[in-house]
Amino acid sequence: MRMARSELQTRRMDAVRAWTSFVERGDDAATLVRPEILSSWTRSVAAITPDVCEAPLADESETAAYWRGSPLQTAVERVEAELRRTAEDGDLVVAVTDPETRILWTYGGRVMRRKAETVNFVAGGRWDDQSVGTNALDLANRHTAPATVFSAEHYAPIVHNWVCWAAPLHDPVTGTHLGVIDISTTWDRTHPIGLATARVLARLIETAMPVSNAHPVAGAADECSQSGLVLRLLGTAETWLDGQRLLLNRRQTEVLALLAMHPEGLSLEHLHALVYGDQAVTLSTLKAEVSHLRSALGGQLSSRPYRLSMPVATDVDLVLSLLRRGRVAAAVDAYGGDLLPGTNSPALTELAEYVAVAVREALLADPQPDAVVRYCELAPYDTEVVEACLARLAGAPHPAVPLLKGRLAAAQR
Known part of the structure; x- marks a missing residue:
């Protein structure tokens, strides 16, 4: 309003x-x-x-x-x-x-x-x-x-x-x-x-x-610099192919995410286990989802094993790469929230927890005020990170202090 x-x-x-x-x-x-x-x-x-x-x-x-x-x-x-x-x-x-x-x-x-x-x-x-x-x-x-x-x-x-x-x-x-x-x-x-x-x-x-600037892929030819797959999985699910957004259902996005995380490829049975766990879902159901994906990707999804045959960039890889290089503020800025919230894929649930914990632990180790303010928008009740940041500032003036104290007070009500 x-x-x-x-x-x-x-x-x-x-x-x-x-x-x-x-x-x-x-x-x-x-x-x-x-x-x-x-x-x-x-x-x-x-x-x-x-x-x-x-x-x-x-x-x-x-x-x-x-x-x-x-x-x-x-x-x-x-x-x-x-x-x-x-x-x-x-x-x-x-x-x-x-x-x-x-x-x-x-x-x-x-x-x-x-x-x-x-x-x-x-x-x-x-x-x-x-x-x-x-x-x-x-x-x-x-x-x-x-x-x-x-x-x-x-x-x-x-x-x-x-x-x-x-x-x-x-x-x-x-x-x-x-x-x-x-x-x-x-x-x-x-x-x-x-x-x-x-x-x-x-x-x-x-x-x-452009993929060449956003995520160079080892072994990809220079001619592919304007093509490729971009997945946004943190907070909001979006898929882009060669700059065009794809309209996929949730399960197709999950399958695509798992294939992106396993560039070496996955067998039908392994992919089924990662997507469905012990749910009573037939292999033919998964085959149908893969068939839809192959069509959406212009055939760039091979079989035996299932593998993406194009450059792939994901915000998950971006966040983890930034954390590995100690770029905590940039990682938090790229972190849009939980990975595919509500997913019931056991593999993606585990990956979601890993990414969330990695971001949180990086902030606890290096609680940069602006990064903590941004993080609080995604995790408003994580008071430990806010307290760590205020302790690091130790009363020093900073524009983020009122915001952090306000967030802390709101979370403790």
Whole structure:
């Protein structure tokens, strides 16, 4: 449900008072705004004046060349219909940037498109805070974490009527930061799920990344760089083949997940045991599911043993790979939740527990505050991880502390 207008107006007036106190009177606004906003305001005031009327534009040909060479272009093209539909349905403007907060691609609903063009919220626009002041795109890029900037939390008055939500975009395997996706609209259309929507769109783009960038497979030919299978199994089940989403039933997804986890192949009997355990399900039932899968995969599922004959990437492999390299924050960001929640496959139930415990133990050993905040969204009652993080901070100031204490209090009620 959209926030009540009276509540939004109060929030907007508070933001304007804080901005006026800091920008026009030079007062300390430490108690009035979030630390990341105050830090960005400080950078902004040292670099630009509040009367900036538009973002500066980068060289058009250079921007176009960068976009053509970026894996983000392929990913965005694969999901562009969904991005455009989101923008049109919510009258939003959607933008994808590089790591320097230069906009590479954008699309807007009818009203927001016009507003965006007047301030150079367009391809080539430089939206780092030292070019145009505090905004969500810059914060998400700078901190590689989702960010919201509401109304006068923006430094430049030209966007005081906006609310922006941004989420970082990463290479799904290496964790390399590629830029951010941002969705923006007018402040009075603020919605509680705005930031969650930005995160979902970020995951959508990351899932659609070219296989050569997302998950190089040992022995795969270079010609396969634009093809392959991508499975999202953590939290939400999604399957993509060559950038096109496949519509599979739950059992077919489970079979596909098990085949992805066993690249050496599985016999019919072994696959049956992993999928059904001791359930009274016939081999012919499993054969029928495999037959449907083979058709959906264009025949790229061989028999005797059953084996996938294409490059495969899964978010399970990504999370475990990041954990092995000690990249705990990136692993938590890639961890969408329990593996296929509700599955009754004994093998997948065991794998789900393994992944969940591995993520949790990594956080207990290295409770990075931002990663713990993200983890708490998925496991809100895991107080031990929150307590470990607060103990590590030992009273040191950090923007995550109020969120962690609030989560702890809510879980203990």
